[in-house]
Amino acid sequence: MKFIDEFRDPVLARKVSESLKKITTRHWIIMEVCGGQTHAIVKFGVDELLPDQVMLVHGPGCPVCVTPVELIDKAIEIASKPGVILCSFGDMLRVPGSKGDLFSIKAQGGDVRFVYSPLDALKLARQHLDKEVVFFAVGFETTAPANAMAVKQAAVEKIQNFSILVSHVLVPPAMEAILSSKKNRVQGFLAAGHVCTIMGYEEYFPLAKKYHVPIVVTGFEPLDILQGVYMCVKQLEEGRAEVENQYTRAVAMRGNQAAQELIREIFTITPRRWRGIGEIPKSGLALQDAYAEFDAEMRFGVAEMVVEESTECISGLILQGLKNPRECPAFGTRCTPEKPLGATMVSSEGACAAYYRYRQYEPEGASSEPE
Amino acid sequence: MNQNNLAEPLDFNLTCPIPIADYPRVTLAHGGGGRLMRDLIQKMFLSAFNNPYLNQLTDGASLAMTGAKLAFTTDSYVVRPIFFPGGDIGSLAIHGTINDLVMCGAKPLYLSVGLILEEGLPMTDLWRVINSMSSAAKLANVQIVTGDTKVVDQGKGDGIYINTSGIGQLYKDPIGPHLVKPGDGLILSGDIGRHGIAIMAVREGLEFESKIESDSASLAAVVDDLMTSGIEIHCMRDLTRGGLASGVIEIAQSSKSQINLVEDAIPVREDVQGACEILGLDPLYVANEGRFVVFAPKSEIDRTLDIMRRHELAKESALIGQVRTGTGGLVSLKTKIGTSRIVDLLSGEQLPRIC
Structure with missing residues (x-):
C-alpha cells in the first residue's frame, strides 16, 4: 500500500x-x-x-494513559446520570477509574458510545434533543482542533444539549x-x-x-x-x-496555523494533572470563559471531585522514562490488560500494554521462515 | 452472492407472500401460536425453505442416517445492522453454521433455524432475510428441516436474532488441532479483514465511506474438494470473531505447538489496510466470515494450494506460516521489516484509537 x-x-x-x-x-x-x-x-x-x-x-x-483518574471518575459520574449520552474515543472506555470503567457503566444501563470524531457526538446531540450529549475530550494538541471545532459549531448552531468534558494536555x-x-x-x-x-x-x-x-x-x-x-x-x-x-512529509515548521487559531479561540492554557506524574504548570487546555456553557464539569457539577491514585502502579515512572514495564513487580501478574492497575496497561498505546502484547516472552527460533 | 446495494432488496423476484397491507410489521401475534403464526410459517417459511422434512410441520424432523459419523454445531447471530455490504444476517446465519460444520471435516446436510423477532420489524425486512437464508442454503446444498419463531416486545430485541444449528456427516475420522504436527504448513484462503471493516463502516455513529463488502460465504464446496482429494488435512479453522490471529493462537494452544507466521505472506486488501491504518486496528484481529486456514503436511502443501485456488473464493490462497516444535502455544510473526514478535490474544474487542 x-x-x-x-x-x-x-x-x-x-x-x-x-x-x-x-x-x-x-x-x-x-x-x-x-x-x-x-x-x-x-x-x-x-x-x-x-x-x-x-x-x-x-x-x-x-x-x-495520562488522563487523571479523577477525570475518568467524572466521566463515569456523568455517564451514570439519566438522560445522558456519553461519547468517547474507543480506547477510553476500558480505562479504570477509582471504582470502575465506562464499559461497566454501559453494562449497568448507562448510554455510553464510542465515536471517531467529536463532530459525530455533535450529530448525536442534534438527533437526540431530549438528551444531554457529552463528549469526553481527551488528547494532545492533535485532537484539540477537532474538539474545538465541535464546540464552535455547537455555539454557532446554538445546540444547548451538547458539552465536553475536557482533559486536554500539551x-x-x-x-x-x-x-x-x-x-x-x-x-x-x-x-x-x-x-x-x-x-x-x-x-x-x-x-x-x-x-x-x-x-x-x-x-x-x-x-x-x-x-x-x-x-x-x-x-x-x-x-x-x-x-x-524527520517527518517532513507531514510536518511544517509553523504547523497548521488555522488549527492553532481555532484552538486559541476556544481553549485557554491551564495547569493540568497528569496521571502518575502529578500537576504540570501550563500543561493543559480548558474552555475559554466565552465557551464555559459547553463545559460538562460545570453543567453536571463534578468540577470539585478529587480522587487519589493507586500507589502500586508505577506508570508515572514509566511515562517519565525512569522505568521499563518489565521492571514493575506487578507487570503481567497483578496487572494485565484484563485487570489493569494503571492506564499504561489499558491503552494499546500504553507502554505496559504494548510490552504485554508483543513482549511477554521471547519465542524460540521465531524469526525462522517457513521452509 | 455479494449484494452490495442496500437500497435494492436482494433476490426480490418473489413478492412477500404475507400481504403487506394486512401486516406491514411483525406483531406479537406472529409468535403467539395462532392463525397469524400459522400464516407466517406456511406462507413465508415453507414457501422459502420448501423441503419434505420441513413441510411435514411436525415437532421435529425425522432424519435417516445409518452408521454415519456426525458433526453437530450451533451458533447465534446478532449482527447489527441486519443488512450490510456483502450480505445480511440471514445469509450469515446459514454460512456461519455451514462453515462450522465443514471445519470439523463434515459435509453439511441439515439445519435448524430459530428466529427471535422484535415486534415492529418490517415484514419486508423479514422476507428479505428469509429469502437470503433460502438462497444461501440452496447454494450450499443443505436443507432447513426444522425451526422455531418467537416474537418479543418492541425494545427487547434488535429487530431480529437468529440461531442456526446444523448436522453434517464426517468425511472420515474427525480432524482438529490434535492432528497438527511440527512441519505442517499453514495455508490461508485469501485476504483478511473484510467482514469486520464492512460492518464497522455502516454501524451507527461510526459510518465512513467505503466500498468494502463482507466476505461472508459458504466454504462447503472448497472443503468438499479438499476432503475428497485424498490429502491428509490435519486441521481447519474459519477465522470469524478475533480474526486470523485469534484462530491461529487457539490452534497453537490446543495443539501445544509453536506456529510461525510471516506477515508479508498474509494478503490484506489495500482498502481494508487503509481503513485499519486510519482506525488504529490490526487486520490480524479483524473478523472474517468466509476465510479459513488449513493445516496440511509439508509434502501436500502445493496440492492443497492448487485445489483451493480453483475456487473463486479461495483463489488467493497462500502459505502464511509453519508449525514448529518450539514453545507450545506460542504464535510468532516475522514482521514486514524482518524482525519478529509474538502474536497474543486481545483481552476484548479491538477499539479504535484516539490518534
Missing part, C-alpha cells in the same frame, strides 16, 4: 540500522514521546534493529517537566510527529537550547523511527543539540 509499504521496507530498514551502528560509539538514552511511536516500535520490533548502546525509553505521549510542558527533573536520564527526544503536524516545531527551539538536548520530530512508521533515532544519535555523537524534522 502506497505511503505504508515504503516505510516498512526490510532492506532499507537494515541499511539505516547498519548506518546507525556505524556512527554509534557510546551509550545513549532516547525517549520517543508519543504512545503511537511506542506501539510501532514494539509491534514492528524496531528496537531489535538498534545498536546495543542505544536505549529507547517510552514517553508520556499516550493521552489515555506536549512541550511535559517534556520540560522530564528534562528539569533531577532524576532525568533522557539525552535526546523523538518528538511526536502528529502533534507537530498541528503545532509545528518552533516551540521546541528554546527547550533544545536550554537543556542542550537534540529533538527530532519523528513519524510513526518503522523507517521513520529508525531514521529519527539515527538523526538523534548523530547529533548526540557530534555534540549538537538542535531541533530537526
Whole structure:
C-alpha cells in the first residue's frame, strides 16, 4: 500500500540500522514521546534493529494513559446520570477509574458510545434533543482542533444539549517537566510527529537550547523511527543539540496555523494533572470563559471531585522514562490488560500494554521462515 | 452472492407472500401460536425453505442416517445492522453454521433455524432475510428441516436474532488441532479483514465511506474438494470473531505447538489496510466470515494450494506460516521489516484509537 509499504521496507530498514551502528560509539538514552511511536516500535520490533548502546525509553505521549483518574471518575459520574449520552474515543472506555470503567457503566444501563470524531457526538446531540450529549475530550494538541471545532459549531448552531468534558494536555510542558527533573536520564527526544503536524516545531527551539538536548520530530512508521533515532544519535555523537524534522512529509515548521487559531479561540492554557506524574504548570487546555456553557464539569457539577491514585502502579515512572514495564513487580501478574492497575496497561498505546502484547516472552527460533 | 446495494432488496423476484397491507410489521401475534403464526410459517417459511422434512410441520424432523459419523454445531447471530455490504444476517446465519460444520471435516446436510423477532420489524425486512437464508442454503446444498419463531416486545430485541444449528456427516475420522504436527504448513484462503471493516463502516455513529463488502460465504464446496482429494488435512479453522490471529493462537494452544507466521505472506486488501491504518486496528484481529486456514503436511502443501485456488473464493490462497516444535502455544510473526514478535490474544474487542 502506497505511503505504508515504503516505510516498512526490510532492506532499507537494515541499511539505516547498519548506518546507525556505524556512527554509534557510546551509550545513549532516547525517549520517543508519543504512545503511537511506542506501539510501532514494539509491534514492528524496531528496537531489535538498534545498536546495543542505544536505549529507547517510552514517553508520556499516550493521552489515555495520562488522563487523571479523577477525570475518568467524572466521566463515569456523568455517564451514570439519566438522560445522558456519553461519547468517547474507543480506547477510553476500558480505562479504570477509582471504582470502575465506562464499559461497566454501559453494562449497568448507562448510554455510553464510542465515536471517531467529536463532530459525530455533535450529530448525536442534534438527533437526540431530549438528551444531554457529552463528549469526553481527551488528547494532545492533535485532537484539540477537532474538539474545538465541535464546540464552535455547537455555539454557532446554538445546540444547548451538547458539552465536553475536557482533559486536554500539551506536549512541550511535559517534556520540560522530564528534562528539569533531577532524576532525568533522557539525552535526546523523538518528538511526536502528529502533534507537530498541528503545532509545528518552533516551540521546541528554546527547550533544545536550554537543556542542550537534540529533538527530532519523528513519524510513526518503522523507517521513520529508525531514521529519527539515527538523526538523534548523530547529533548526540557530534555534540549538537538542535531541533530537526524527520517527518517532513507531514510536518511544517509553523504547523497548521488555522488549527492553532481555532484552538486559541476556544481553549485557554491551564495547569493540568497528569496521571502518575502529578500537576504540570501550563500543561493543559480548558474552555475559554466565552465557551464555559459547553463545559460538562460545570453543567453536571463534578468540577470539585478529587480522587487519589493507586500507589502500586508505577506508570508515572514509566511515562517519565525512569522505568521499563518489565521492571514493575506487578507487570503481567497483578496487572494485565484484563485487570489493569494503571492506564499504561489499558491503552494499546500504553507502554505496559504494548510490552504485554508483543513482549511477554521471547519465542524460540521465531524469526525462522517457513521452509 | 455479494449484494452490495442496500437500497435494492436482494433476490426480490418473489413478492412477500404475507400481504403487506394486512401486516406491514411483525406483531406479537406472529409468535403467539395462532392463525397469524400459522400464516407466517406456511406462507413465508415453507414457501422459502420448501423441503419434505420441513413441510411435514411436525415437532421435529425425522432424519435417516445409518452408521454415519456426525458433526453437530450451533451458533447465534446478532449482527447489527441486519443488512450490510456483502450480505445480511440471514445469509450469515446459514454460512456461519455451514462453515462450522465443514471445519470439523463434515459435509453439511441439515439445519435448524430459530428466529427471535422484535415486534415492529418490517415484514419486508423479514422476507428479505428469509429469502437470503433460502438462497444461501440452496447454494450450499443443505436443507432447513426444522425451526422455531418467537416474537418479543418492541425494545427487547434488535429487530431480529437468529440461531442456526446444523448436522453434517464426517468425511472420515474427525480432524482438529490434535492432528497438527511440527512441519505442517499453514495455508490461508485469501485476504483478511473484510467482514469486520464492512460492518464497522455502516454501524451507527461510526459510518465512513467505503466500498468494502463482507466476505461472508459458504466454504462447503472448497472443503468438499479438499476432503475428497485424498490429502491428509490435519486441521481447519474459519477465522470469524478475533480474526486470523485469534484462530491461529487457539490452534497453537490446543495443539501445544509453536506456529510461525510471516506477515508479508498474509494478503490484506489495500482498502481494508487503509481503513485499519486510519482506525488504529490490526487486520490480524479483524473478523472474517468466509476465510479459513488449513493445516496440511509439508509434502501436500502445493496440492492443497492448487485445489483451493480453483475456487473463486479461495483463489488467493497462500502459505502464511509453519508449525514448529518450539514453545507450545506460542504464535510468532516475522514482521514486514524482518524482525519478529509474538502474536497474543486481545483481552476484548479491538477499539479504535484516539490518534
